Amino acid sequence: MxxxxxxxxxxxxxxxxxxxxxxxxxxxxxxxxxxxxxxxxxxxxxxxxxxxxxxxxxxxxxxxxxxxxxxxxxxxxxxxxxxSLSVLGPLLDLKAEGRPEVVSELVVVFGALLGLSGRLALAQATADQRAELLQILERIDPTSDVSDQDEQFRSVLEAFVKALGGIHNNLVLRLIRNGLRTQMVGRLKPKQPSPVTDRQLLKDMAIAIEANNGNQLAMVISRHFDDLSVKLSAIEADIPTFANRQRNSGHA
Amino acid sequence: MxxxxxxxxxxxxxxxxxxxxxxxxxxxxxxxxxxxxxxxxxxxxxxxxxxxxxxxxxxxxxxxxxxxxxxxxxxxxxxxxxxSLSVLGPLLDLKAEGRPEVVSELVVVFGALLGLSGRLALAQATADQRAELLQILERIDPTSDVSDQDEQFRSVLEAFVKALGGIHNNLVLRLIRNGLRTQMVGRLKPKQPSPVTDRQLLKDMAIAIEANNGNQLAMVISRHFDDLSVKLSAIEADIPTFANRQRNSGHA
DNA sequence: GGGTCATTTTGGTCAGACCATTTTGGTCTG
DNA sequence: CAGACCAAAATGGTCTGACCAAAATGACCC
The missing domain is CATH 1.10.10.10 (Winged helix-like DNA-binding domain superfamily/Winged helix DNA-binding domain)
Incomplete structure (x- = not known):
């Protein structure tokens, strides 16, 4: 054979x-x-x-x-x-059946790391690099409809993350980012998208960048994702999982 | 055969x-x-x-x-x-020959994540849990000699990290920690250990915990490791690496 | 219950083989 | 000279069948 x-x-x-x-x-x-x-x-x-x-x-x-x-x-x-962190991607893919709270956990960690990334980048950025960051933040067209804005926010976030990495060049942060599936974070939303909140974040970020204030930038980012995480936590408490589906059928 | x-x-x-x-x-x-x-x-x-x-x-x-x-x-x-983040351990092991700046990069990231960990834990901790955290911070014997205090600081830091994880239980943070080889961080010091700086950190942390102020705790932690990272960066600039050893021999 | 021992089962590794995909080098044309 | 094409060589992907070291299991005894 x-x-x-x-x-x-x-x-x-x-x-x-x-x-x-x-x-x-x-x-x-x-x-x-x-x-x-x-x-x-x-x-x-x-x-x-x-x-x-x-x-x-x-x-x-x-x-x-x-x-x-x-x-x-x-x-x-x-x-x-x-x-290892590499297991996070598959865990997220199994969200509704595995460990749903991993989503809100990821969001708060992502926010803290993005804040750090912003702080490190601003500490080192030239005026040209700050201008480039501001340009990325302005890419959203406020007249487009909500789902387009959602997609744009995600794309802006990704470009922003990438640009920060190009400025501070911290390999450890880059390696963590590789494992975090950051391209997924923009998609981790409550059912009702919040263009107002997203736009406010971009505005606050732009203000902090113009002021060249790294701590301010880190703070507005962290706060935004903390709030998002709280919202997601409330939703996660309602998601049936494999474990609690079994628990319920054992008591029926 | x-x-x-x-x-x-x-x-x-x-x-x-x-x-x-x-x-x-x-x-x-x-x-x-x-x-x-x-x-x-x-x-x-x-x-x-x-x-x-x-x-x-x-x-x-x-x-x-x-x-x-x-x-x-x-x-x-x-x-x-x-x-993937799993490559960090081997990279650190190769420190003097590979990419020496990864050490200072790790320290600043570790500080931000420890700060986040402290913030998340304090947001959820019972009074008993806060008391336990304070107890861990008091483990250093100020009359012991400098190298013993260094070892104690490392051990306290590890126990503290672990206790925070037990309180907030954020899996994403735990997975990152698995990859960060955090047990190494306490060893990443300038040649002259700084017991005064380390002890000041523990004091500041205790104050923030007693005040149940998560943002304060995150801030004192971050600042300490940022400062440490700056010191390490200065040292890293002096370390001969494989790459710049080759560059020098090419010009000799 | 615990301890000992023989047997079975498991992972670790081997040689040699064949197939699908990619790379390489040769040839031809403009 | 550059680019296209093709056959041969080289590569990774997988297979069969084999043997050894280490762990698991079950029988037996106290």
């Missing part, structure tokens, strides 16, 4: 990647408890109809996410608190 | 782990440029005298660190800015 001819799937992903994504989601959804072992490599190879090598590669990925620990005798599940 | 009998090294690490660490450090030290390809799996298997499977596992680890991109035709080096 020669080796299989299916190297990559239609989406360009390898079999090992598909498998690690499936296992990752099962783990994040709580199918296995911390300390428990995954099924053996041989069993998983049978389940997914692949060679054991592909399973090993899939499990390698999970190990680097920090959600499993691989040792002879079996692959054990780690507590989620011991995972 | 049967499979090798050497499964793990004396330190409990697999061959694949050893190899990925070697390749990781070579990459971080700039031996390959972004966009270049690593040697092929087959060539690396020859170089390290192992089976190609072990090389594939080693490279899988590098891919999850975000420092390489694996595709048919070769494994290419990513720019460091696209790496």
């Amino acid at each position: 020669p080796p299989s001819s299916a190297t990559t799937s239609a989406s360009g992903k390898t079999r090992a990647e598909d498998i690690s994504n499936i296992l990752r989601d099962e783990i994040l959804l709580g199918q296995y408890r911390a300390g428990e072992r995954l099924p053996s490599e041989r069993d998983l190879a049978g389940r997914f109809q692949v060679n054991r090598g592909a399973i090993r590669e899939a499990i390698k990925t999970l190990a680097e996410l920090g959600i499993v620990q691989v040792q002879p005798g079996g692959v054990r599940i780690n507590p989620l608190e011991q995972a | 049967p499979p090798s009998s050497a499964t793990t090294s004396a330190s409990g690490k697999t061959r694949a782990e050893d190899i990925s660490n070697i390749l990781r450090d070579e990459i971080l030290l700039g031996q390959y440029r972004a966009g270049e390809r690593l040697p092929s799996e087959r060539d690396l298997a020859g170089r390290f005298q192992v089976n190609r499977g072990a090389i594939r596992e080693a490279i899988k680890t590098l891919a999850e660190l975000g420092i390489v991109q694996v595709q048919p035709g070769g494994v290419r080096i990513n720019p460091l800015e696209q790496a």
